[in-house]
Amino acid sequence: MSKFRAPLVFLIMAGMLVFVGVYQSWSVSLSILGMCLISAVMALGVNIQWGYAGLFNAGVMGFTAIGGVAAVLVSYPPVKEAWSAGGGGIGISLLIMLVMSAIIYFSLKLLPKGKLRGLLIFIVLLLGLYVARQFFYPAVSSIESVDSAVSGFLGGMGLPILFSWIVGGVLAAAVAWAIGKVALGLRSDYLAIATLGISEIVIAVIKNEDWLTRGVKNVTGLKRPVPLEAELQQEEWFISLVSRFNESKLAAISDADAKAEMLRSLVIEGSGIFVKLCYAGLFAVVLLIVLALSIRALNSPWGRMMRAIRDNDEAASAMGKDIKKRHLQVFILGSAVIGIAGAMLTTLDGQLTPTSYQPLRFTFLVWVMVIVGGSGNNLGAVFGGFLIWFMWIEAEPIAIVLMSFVTSGMAETSALKSHLIESAPHLRLFLMGLLLLFVLRFSPKGILPEKVRHS
Amino acid sequence: MSYLIGENLTGGYGGMDILNDLTISVDKGEIAVIVGPNGAGKSTAMKALLGMLDLREGQVLLDGKDITNLTPQARVGEGIAFVPQTHNVFTSMTVQENLEMGAFLRRDDIFETMEQIYELFPILKEKRKQAAGELSGGQRQQVAVGRAMMTRPSVLMLDEPTAGVSPIVMDELFDRIIEVKNTGVAVLMVEQNARQALDIADRGYVLVTGRNRFTDTGAALLADPEVRKSFLGG
Amino acid sequence: MPETIEMLNALTLFSNFVLIPGLAYGSQLALGALGVTLVFGILRFANFAHGDLMAFGTMVTILMTWWLQSLGVSISPLPTALIALPIGIIVTALFAVATDKAVFSFYRLKKSPPVILTIASIGVMFMMNAIVRFIIGPNDQRFYDGEKFLMKAREFKQLTGLDEGLSIRYTQVLTVVVALVVVIALFWFLQRSRTGKAMRAFSDNEDLALLSGINPDRVVLITWIIAAALATIAGVLYGMDKSFKPFTYFQLLLPIFAAAIVGGIGHPVGAVVGGYVVAFSEVMVTYAYKKVFVYVLPEDWQPEGLSQLLSTDYKFAVSFIILVVVLLIKPTGLFKGKVIK
Secondary structure (H helix, E strand, O other), X not given: OHHHHHHHHHHHHHHHHHHHHHHOOHHHHHHHHHHHXXXXXHHHHHHHHHHHHOOOOOOHHHHHHHHHHHHHHHHOOOOHHHHHHHHHHHHHHHHHHHHHHHHHHHHHHHOOOOXXXXXXXXXXXXXXXXXXXHHHHHHHHHHHOOOOOOOOOOOOOOOOOHHHHHHHHHHHHXXXXXXXXXXXXXXXXXXHHHHHHHHHHHHHHHHHOHHHHOHHHOEOOOOOOOXXXXXXXXXXXXXXXXXXXXHHHHHOOOOHHHHHHHHHHHHHHHHHHHHHHHHHHHHHHHHHHHHHHHHHXXXXXXXXXXHHHHHOHHHHHHOOOOHHHHHHHHHHHHHHHHHHHHHHHHHHHOOEOHHHOOHHHHHHHHHHHHHHHOOOOHHHHHHHHHHHHHHHHHHHHHHHHHHHHHHHHOOOOOHHXXXXXXXXXXXXXXXXXXXXXXXXXXXXXXXXXXXXXXX | OOOEEEEEEEEEEOOEEEEEEEEEEEOOOOEEEEEOOOOOOHHHHHHHHHOOOEEEEEEEEEOXXXXXXXXXXXXXXXXXXXXXXXXXXXXXXXXXXXXHXXXXXXXXXXXXXXXXXXXXXXXXXXXXXXXXXXXXXHHHHHHHHHHHHOOOOOEEEEEOOOOXXXXXXXXHHHHHHHHHHHOOOXXXXXXXXXXXXXXHOOEEEEEEOOEEEEEEOHHHHHHOHHHHHHHOOO | OHHHHHHHHHHXXXXXXXXXXXXXXXXXXXXXXXXXXXXXXXXXXXXXXXXXXXXXXXXXXXXXXXHHHHHOOOEOOEOOXXXXXXXXXXXXHHHHHHHHHHHHHHHHHOOOOHHHHHHHHHHHHHHHHHHHHHHHOOOOXXXXXXXXXXXXXXXXXXXXXXXXXXXXXXXXXXXXXXXXXXXXXXXXXXXXXXXXXXXXXXXXXHHHHXXXXXXXXXXXXXXXXXXXXXXXXXXXXXXXXXXXXHHHHHHXXXXXXXXXXXXXXXXXXXXXXXHHHHHXXXXXXXXXXXXXXXXXXXXHHOOOOOOOOOOHXXXXXXXXXXXXXXXXXXXXXXXXXXXXX
């Protein structure tokens, strides 16, 4: 039974996607699939932290957004005027901050503890910030005034956006290192609150530092790793591919004009599906790599040690395991995976919209995925990512149908009826909560539970 | 028949028996002391009497009434008071509030009992407005005993009341416990400081691996050369 | 004496934009933080659903207010919501107690680790969020129908002859007065009443409280009722002062947590102080002092910019920065809160 459980649930999941493809449309089904894959990567990241090590990271949204910023910084072409207008100022102020940090770091290392040291650090901090501001703000305002309707920021490096998936991971890891250094070691629910707060700070920075991310003006038109639909529709090989696929359908039409018309619409439809398939393929490759590495890590001596720490940190620390260091490692790794997913997400969207980052959707929903799927089990997390994203999307039409059915007895003009149908989409939040509570209560190990290991 | 009796107690945690056919009893106006080496099941024996342990066999009788199946809270209501070894006061609350909480179940006037306790532990009256967490170790133990006494219990159980206090404070605490006994309460103690405890004990139980090894009056145990050699360090 | 006038103008400016708004906002946060801190102290978990509990209570009160308004009930100049508030509290308390019975009590009996209860509270948060959005919708609702201003800026100028005006809104006064009454009542209850003391004892040392015969179910029940009442009052005051929007209330969770932790979680006095600390830091750090400096500093000393430490957009971030700093420097908070295990 348990041996077939994982293949079985994934088969059912595939069946549901096919069902949507056949009865709704393949375009919808593939859109869901793409996001399912990204969600699964995110869930893997959270699972590394929570499932392996018991770390409660409620800052998933922050790392996702950092990945998104990486996508912009890597792929967007550099804005030359902005660089020449304010690049120097930004550079100088960053340099000053760096020097300041170095001085503080070394005085913490070298000087004896005491009031004098505290005073020195305070003065350096104040002075550093003051001087940096003198360069920073003029630079920022000159950057932001460069063609502010379309750019007004420094832009990126103009590299292929696929690089950003790695860069997103690295950036997220770097931020996680800083956060982990300060916040790990807090009791689990404090860690949750601290990371929740930090993720809000990250979003606030992205929203407000226009020179870096264009802020709430959004960055649109990011480069794509896959062909554009419009270009695809002109490609000879693609048209012939579509006609080969639909040979019987086309053969049934005798009129040449109607045939061409049919082919054109099939090509348009096919191009959308083809692009989505390309994305899905890329995401699937990432997911498989991350999954394979996660499974390997979990079964390695390192993974055994992590679980030992999670299940009994006192005993583990008594055995001489450096818990804080291990926790930091796992926090960085998990956050990096989330950062990769964040970059993938922005790549898929083709734009960075800071206002779309909301904790309910990007932090807590991912948590539902991990808990429902099965924390501690990588396949469980992946399945949770698939299932929850599927339900998150499909709950809306289902709720509307359900509400229409419930209210079918009411008069067409009834205010209550229109309110109920209008409000139906909010029920998906209800469903998510219910599902989380249900699994937590009756199957706390999730749908695909962690295997009990005998060591 | 004694006032509180635990008869043929057998049980432990998770299928492992810690107590094996153990019998312990104490009468009103008496001090009974349980001593023994580490891991002998001394504290477990007390937990069994309090109902904090799953018993496989045996029964607990209070004044002839079978209380084996009562919850710990219900036993408190029946007149058994317990002073845990650690975390035995409400540190953020004042001494007086600690005593009030001890009398939480009582609906009658508790003023008189409180005065009695202040008489027994004069230092508590002096510090009654102070948070219990700010007191010294010995004073805290007095608060802990005072809190337990507020229910006007017929049985007072103490789990190592002198752990971590200085010898002088220990002597003082034992004096107070004798005074408590003299008010007609049955006192049952688990003690590490076996010699001093047996010195004030009317009954002594020496436990080894959850069984009764020696049972006699405190004085007789102190005089027994075998007990002295094996358990009292000569 | 022009000097004094300048100082008074500066003071008025400061009061108008920092002191009074900070006081009102701080009172709202303090009430919210008190609820979080009580739940943490007694049930021992961080309740992520508290913001949505506030939204729920406010929603019920708004619905009641609308109903009363439709009946023509009015206590002008006071807002109708004030009569609706008790009903909001009762319904919310029932709702909170029912939630506890359906969700949290199970884990309590099983003695699950606190983090499991926190995860359960995330589930509750989703559901409450959905219920509120389903019933009243995700949009802004204004339901304050009382008198607007106790003192208008113009009136103040006429009255005092100063250049700067001071406006005081009724909602601000109402917030501070209600918060004061509620806090005093709560502290009296916790310090003096038998049940309040039992709650403190339970929070201090659960095992010993049980040994003293304190009924844990009753303590938990009362805690939820009080937490629901505090959440509803805080939510209604905030909604009258600003406006009601479910998402804003969800976001309020963060400054409220910050307030509770800054003050020392589990510590009621700390929650109140924390509320004001967070509110005033938010307002003060993001206020542009330029105009104040114009009055108090000699001309040569005047700064060029707005003299704003952080842009207003970072307002929400300020509370998290305080939170993170406190967690790092003194995790038990200003007043010694629960020990972090």
